[in-house]
Each structure stands twice: as C-alpha cells, then as structure tokens.
Amino acid sequence: MRIKASIEKVPGGMMVVPLFFGALINTLFPNTATYFGGFTGALLTGTASILAVFFFCVGATIDVKQSGYIAKKGLTLLIGKVVFAALLGYAAALILPENGIQTGIFSGLSALVLIAAFNETNGGLYTALMTKLGRTEDAAAFPFISIESGPFFTMIILGVGGLATFPWQTIVSTLIPFVVGMIVGNIDKECRAFFGQAVPVLIPFFALALGFGLDFGMIIKSGFMGILMGVAVVFLSGGVLYVLDRYVTGSDGVAGVAASSTAGAAVAVPFIIAELNPQFAPVAESATAIIATSVLVTAILTPMLTMWVAKVQEKRGIPQRRYKKTTVTPGSSVRKAQ
Numbered sequence: 001m002r003i004k005a006s007i008e009k010v011p012g013g014m015m016v017v018p019l020f021f022g023a024l025i026n027t028l029f030p031n032t033a034t035y036f037g038g039f040t041g042a043l044l045t046g047t048a049s050i051l052a053v054f055f056f057c058v059g060a061t062i063d064v065k066q067s068g069y070i071a072k073k074g075l076t077l078l079i080g081k082v083v084f085a086a087l088l089g090y091a092a093a094l095i096l097p098e099n100g101i102q103t104g105i106f107s108g109l110s111a112l113v114l115i116a117a118f119n120e121t122n123g124g125l126y127t128a129l130m131t132k133l134g135r136t137e138d139a140a141a142f143p144f145i146s147i148e149s150g151p152f153f154t155m156i157i158l159g160v161g162g163l164a165t166f167p168w169q170t171i172v173s174t175l176i177p178f179v180v181g182m183i184v185g186n187i188d189k190e191c192r193a194f195f196g197q198a199v200p201v202l203i204p205f206f207a208l209a210l211g212f213g214l215d216f217g218m219i220i221k222s223g224f225m226g227i228l229m230g231v232a233v234v235f236l237s238g239g240v241l242y243v244l245d246r247y248v249t250g251s252d253g254v255a256g257v258a259a260s261s262t263a264g265a266a267v268a269v270p271f272i273i274a275e276l277n278p279q280f281a282p283v284a285e286s287a288t289a290i291i292a293t294s295v296l297v298t299a300i301l302t303p304m305l306t307m308w309v310a311k312v313q314e315k316r317g318i319p320q321r322r323y324k325k326t327t328v329t330p331g332s333s334v335r336k337a338q
Contacts, residue, residue: 015264018204022211047209052177054202055150059181060195062143073249074144077259080244085118086157099282108222108286117294120148120263129258129306138255151272226293234260234301252313258306261298267291
C-alpha cells in the first residue's frame with residue numbers, strides 16, 4: 001500500500017490529511033490524550049514542542065550567502081507579502097468586532113485570521129513550481145520565503161498596529177529556535193543538510209496535534225469562509241506580488257504569483273498567538289479551521305494561476321529576467337543582469 005503517495009494526491013496532503021485525522025479523533029474520542037497520557041497524549045497535545053523543532057530545522061536550511069538577484073527576489077516577495085497582510089489586518093481591525101464575526105456566512109473572519117492566512121507563503125509549493133518551470137534562480141529565493149514561517153511576523157504586525165501587546169521576551173522566544181537553526185546551518189553545511197531533511201517529516205506530526213484541537217463542527221462551519229479566504233489569498237496577494245516581481249525585481253511576475261499561497265505552518269499561528277496572548281483565544285479555533293481550508297484551496301489554485309501566467313508571459317515575449325548590456329570588447333556577448 002502506497003500511503004505517502006495517496007496522501008500527496010491531496011493538495012497540501014501532508015498537512016491537511018493528518019489535521020483531518022486529528023479532528024476526527026477529537027470529535028469521536030475527545031478524551032484520548034488524557035485517557036492514555038504518556039507519549040500518546042504528548043503526540044496529540046505537544047504542538048508547541050513539535051513546532052519549536054520544526055522552526056529550528058527550517059532555520060537550518062537558510063543560506064545567508066545569496067546572490068544579489070536571488071536576495072532581491074526573495075526580499076521583495078517576503079516584504080510584499082508581510083506588508084500587504086499587515087494592511088489588510090489593520091483595515092479589518094477598524095471594521096470588524098474585537099473577536100471577529102461570530103455568526104452568519106462570514107463567521108470566523110477576524111484580523112488574526114487575515115494576517116495569518118495572507119502573511120505566510122507555502123515555500124515548498126513555490127519551490128516546486130519554480131523548479132518545474134526551470135527557474136532555478138527564482139527557486140533559490142526559497143530561504144527568504146521560509147523566514148515567514150511561524151508566528152514572528154504575525155506578532156510584529158499585531159504589535160506594531162496596536163492590535164495586541166506581547167512582552168519582548170515572548171516575541172524573541174518565537175524567533176530563537178529559527179535563528180539558532182540558521183546559525184548552525186551556516187556554520188556547518190552538513191548540519192544544514194541533516195536538519196533540512198526533518199522539515200517535511202515534522203509537518204504531519206504538528207498537523208495531527210493541531211487537528212486534535214479542532215472538531216468537525218468547526219471545520220464544516222468554517223468551510224465557506226475558508227474557501228473564500230483561499231481564493232482571496234491567491235488573487236489579492238498574487239496580484240500584489242505579481243506587480244512587485246514585475247516592476248521591482250524586473251522579472252515577468254510568475255514567481256510573484258507562485259508565492260500567492262498560504263503555508264501549512266500558518267495553521268499553527270492562531271494556536272501559538274492565543275497561547276501567548278489569551279485575548280485571541282475566542283477566535284483561535286475558528287481561525288485555525290479557516291486557515292487549514294485556505295491552505296488546501298491555495299494549494300489547488302496557486303499552481304493553476306502560476307502556470308497560466310507563465311504561458312501568457314511567454315506568448316507576450318516577456319523574459320523571466322531583464323538584462324542590460326555592459327561595456328565589452330568587440331565580439332563579446334557578455335550580458336549583465338539588472
């Protein structure tokens with residue numbers, strides 16, 4: 001039986017399927033973790049510990065030595081995604097109730113869910129799309145996109161916008177595993193390769209634990225809002241990142257569209273934020289369910305839109321990367337990238 005292959009047929013399967021089973025266990029047997037306790041209980045409730053290891057391993061994959069073009073591409077997509085999420089979150093905070101919308105078809109919509117869903121890019125999906133299109137330099141921007149993983153930027157956005165307060169120790173604590181991993185990975189390339197292998201392995205484990213914090217009633221309730229959120233993430237953030245990639249990095253915009261997704265790690269953000277600041281506890285469960293749906297929807301739509309934009313730009317004759325001529329000796333054909 002090919003379990004892994006079957007799971008991966010589902011868009012975002014390694015995140016969505018374990019989360020589904022976690023919610024199923026909690027719905028049918030809500031006392032499982034306390035009844036068995038021990039390692040079984042820790043597996044179902046140890047989200048924070050698993051995520052700490054996950055962020056360390058993600059940090060270890062970061063290579064601080066990047067070429068100018070790669071750094072420009074990665075930073076443009078990173079900053080664009082974070083700033084756009086912040087603007088949406090601040091606008092929502094002015095319009096929506098403090099604990100978000102609690103009833104109706106928009107139930108679950110809150111500033112927290114908007115920031116978390118728009119803030120993080122599915123780096124694995126981005127890399128896969130760029131690799132499939134033969135864009136190795138664009139794919140190399142993955143480490144910058146990985147920096148979005150975790151609650152750090154969400155906490156910064158909430159804090160800067162006055163939507164929440166976090167002690168500086170709390171903010172730093174979310175960054176320490178990532179930074180330590182990055183230091184270790186850059187000191188020793190073998191460590192980078194070793195810990196990097198654990199990144200995809202840890203995803204189904206923290207997804208299972210996150211799912212155990214949900215139930216099917218909440219998932220079904222958030223279905224419409226989650227689908228709407230996923231569509232909004234793809235087309236709104238995709239449009240913004242397309243423009244930035246097109247006119248800031250001088251590319252054809254395809255990489256920007258490929259970054260228009262919600263990362264699986266974003267599912268954990270509401271839980272972490274609520275643990276650090278109880279004022280978000282009332283919306284954490286609904287936000288988690290909505291973001292989980294958004295992960296699934298963007299995993300389907302982002303590749304479709306990316307491939308379509310790539311074909312359109314190719315027909316229009318827009319190059320992946322603009323070049324400008326340099327002063328060369330007669331007969332030379334050297335080009336210099338902008």
